[in-house]
Amino acid sequence: MKIFRKYFNLSGIEFDENLxxxxxxxxxxxxxxxxxxxxxxxxDSYYFDWEIGRSLKEFxxxxxxxxxxxxxxxxxxxxxxxxxxxxxLYPGVWHRYRPNESTGWEEYWVxxxxxxxxxxxxxxxxxxxxxxxxxxxDNEFLATFSRLxxxxxxxxxxxxxxxxxxxxxxxxxxxxxxxLSNQKLSKKEELINEMRDEIHKRWNSNIDFENLSAQFNVSxxxxxxxxxxxxxxAPNQYHLxxxxxxxxxxxxxxxxxxxxxxFQSGFESEFYFSRIFKQKMGYNSSExxxxxxx
Numbered sequence: 001m002k003i004f005r006k007y008f009n010l011s012g013i014e015f016d017e018n019l020x021x022x023x024x025x026x027x028x029x030x031x032x033x034x035x036x037x038x039x040x041x042x043x044d045s046y047y048f049d050w051e052i053g054r055s056l057k058e059f060x061x062x063x064x065x066x067x068x069x070x071x072x073x074x075x076x077x078x079x080x081x082x083x084x085x086x087x088x089l090y091p092g093v094w095h096r097y098r099p100n101e102s103t104g105w106e107e108y109w110v111x112x113x114x115x116x117x118x119x120x121x122x123x124x125x126x127x128x129x130x131x132x133x134x135x136x137x138d139n140e141f142l143a144t145f146s147r148l149x150x151x152x153x154x155x156x157x158x159x160x161x162x163x164x165x166x167x168x169x170x171x172x173x174x175x176x177x178x179x180l181s182n183q184k185l186s187k188k189e190e191l192i193n194e195m196r197d198e199i200h201k202r203w204n205s206n207i208d209f210e211n212l213s214a215q216f217n218v219s220x221x222x223x224x225x226x227x228x229x230x231x232x233x234a235p236n237q238y239h240l241x242x243x244x245x246x247x248x249x250x251x252x253x254x255x256x257x258x259x260x261x262x263f264q265s266g267f268e269s270e271f272y273f274s275r276i277f278k279q280k281m282g283y284n285s286s287e288x289x290x291x292x293x294x
Contacts, residue, residue: 020114021113021168022114022117023111024111024113026108028107028109028145029041031067033101033102033103034101038098048096050096052096053095055093056089057091059090059091060109060110061109063085064083064105065107065108066083067099070100072095074093074094078249080245083106085132086132086135086177088131090128100248101288102248102281110167116168120171126175134177140173141173141174144169144170148166148167189230191218193230199242200242206266240280243265248277250265251285251288251289258286258289262274
């Protein structure tokens, strides 16, 4: 597959209202680690400051194929974004996102508008309150996106119409993924997700998982086994990684000392925090702070 590192802006081109969906911009970028985000080549009209965030006049699909980072939107808690995730942006909804400095990420995006676009994204499986869709590494999505960029780059006859068809195909893939992710969960998955939400609410506290199990009227043995079955990791390790990632975010976004961050993240000492951080993340917490000052 051809690798693109380009930004295409089509907003100044006359729309064909008969298409029902019109592409305004699209692109692909590999944002390396330890580099401020957004990329300096980001178009001025879409550039944003993390502290301020932004809202758009259009719909956008953003696909993070590699790396990880953070996403926030109006009315939603901060969310960790991992490779294989699609973010849906809706007109007028405040948001902000950026990669983790220690990983960077690879991103694809397309902005669009039109009556058919609005019809699709108003379907029940889509919602501004649930803008994150995990699709994994999807070859069909990436191949379709490559054809879309190639078509826009070539600007041959009828490229606008062909581009709209490619975008509709992309939306079909996203729609299918959303339907699958919204399928009714089993009772045990629903319960584990409720217990996971409770862990997130108390992320910087010492959680007694036996008490948590009793709170939800299940045995601790059942909870520990089923949690790992549903989420792929043990409850204590899930909680530990949640604290580590939250601490990493605090290091990048605040001026708190490492000692203060260790305390606020629920660790018994800065020494223990630093040791576990290095063990889990593969680099020292102090390195993140040093990079901020460069």
